[in-house]
Ligand SMILES: Nc1ncnc2c1ncn2[C@@H]1O[C@H](COP(=O)(O)OP(=O)(O)O)[C@@H](O)[C@H]1O
């Protein structure tokens with residue numbers, strides 16, 4: 001058993017002009033766990049994902065992946081190491097059918113090396129592999145959905161497509177930026193088992209969510225961000241019991257509805 | 263075993279659904295429907311020199327082919343990778359001077375120096391353009407436009423590479439028909455090669471770089487890497503044209519960096535139909551001869567030229583090929599019903 005955290009975030013600070021979007025945020029992520037990150041809008045959750053995955057340069061602090069310093073590395077190199085992310089504002093290739101959206105990540109060096117998710121080592125036909133992945137993500141193979149243009153897909157499928165893009169790289173970590181937001185209750189209910197299965201497959205996940213009930217069901221630990229600072233970190237039960245968090249979330253599922261923090 | 267079987271069946275269904283073209287192989291009539299446009303194009307280009315009234319017009323066909331390569335290069339970069347390039351003059355100049363050196367200094371024959379100049383020139387152009395690959399839109403365009411101007415001044419000021427006189431005494435082709443058909447075959451080769459390329463998986467990546475570069479980065483792929491590949495291919499086409507031009511005129515000089523090489527391909531692309539690849543080639547076949555015809559009008563031809571272009575932009579902004587393809591397919595629907 002290796003005790004080293006798979007991801008170490010140390011004192012990450014990010015300022016935009018005068019705004020301090022992240023202030024000395026530190027946490028460890030252990031292999032195989034699901035870490036939930038919650039916090040009001042504008043508390044810096046997306047910025048944290050951007051900093052870890054190299055999409056923006058951080059002002060101060062360090063990020064380690066399996067003990068290797070990945071601070072300031074190019075985004076595509078970090079993704080190539082297996083640290084992938086979804087976008088809160090989905091970024092599909094709108095002019096392509098859903099399954100062709102996955103042909104692009106399957107063409108990446110990492111997918112070629114690892115065989116992609118379920119690729120079985122060899123990537124003969126990327127179209128076939130991509131439809132296999134989409135099926136796992138809940139795109140019904142027998143329907144026309146995998147062949148539909150991404151621009152015509154509803155939000156639920158676009159969120160799944162975001163996850164599928166990460167999966168096609170056979171990732172070690174997925175940072176999910178609000179994959180449940182904008183979905184109906186039944187859509188969320190159908191996605192929770194997906195997330196649980198990814199964890200069972202050995203993928204480590206960071207989940208940013210506003211839906212506390214579903215998040216607390218899947219998350220092993222939860223971290224609360226507020227105004228760019230880490231408020232508290234602990235098991236869902238501990239976090240729920242905390243006074244400050246209780247005050248903010250009591251009786252409400254959505255952060256936007258909480259007057260004190262929004 | 264069972265699983266294997268099921269997979270294959272599923273794949274077939276997938277192909278049926280996603281490939282509009284499969285049914286077309288069912289009868290000779292439908293097969294010819296698919297191949298006819300291609301056949302007309304290939305045969306048309308191949309016999310073009312034979313039906314030309316004079317050697318002068320055969321020479322025009324060669325010039326057309328050079329512009330066709332440049333237009334293809336522009337279309338590839340602009341509509342499949344998202345880099346608006348005004349680098350035609352840059353590519354032509356670098357290709358021309360490279361082949362001039364290879365031919366006059368090392369004594370390589372044209373059929374050897376042209377391919378070599380194509381590759382070496384493309385490497386030089388790509389290296390020059392490498393620092394501005396992160397730039398987008400108009401900035402990339404400006405840089406590609408500045409390089410030829412810069413090189414002209416450098417060559418003038420330092421009096422290198424023949425200075426203002428250029429490099430003279432470049433060997434011409436031994437055979438007139440080899441000279442004629444070499445460039446025609448190159449146009450066809452690159453036209454169908456690039457069409458193939460953009461329909462491969464790497465072509466999807468190119469388009470992804472254009473439409474959504476953040477998602478490409480999130481997929482673990484370097485945007486700069488794919489842009490570099492595309493710029494290499496595009497500048498290779500330009501350098502090929504430039505090298506050929508140098509052997510055609512037996513001269514490479516400062517006018518190899520003429521602005522026409524950067525501007526006309528854009529006009530050809532607008533007229534032919536952006537993003538169709540065939541369209542820009544057709545556009546070159548229309549624009550270059552017209553501009554030759556109008557040569558008799560002296561400086562007035564610029565006016566005609568501008569009017570033709572204006573007309574195309576105002577009335578048929580989608581371009582001939584887009585329009586033609588649509589009409590062709592609409593006709594097909596009518597037959598089926
Ligand atoms: N690119 C940017 N430029 C300037 N300010 C930004 C940028 N990105 C985020 N911010 C600011 O940083 C803060 C955190 O934003 P964000 O990370 O998107 O919050 P969250 O995802 O938690 O809702 C906000 O105040 C936001 O305005």
Ligand SMILES: [Mg+2]
Nearest residue numbers: 045046047088
């Ligand atoms: Mg956010």
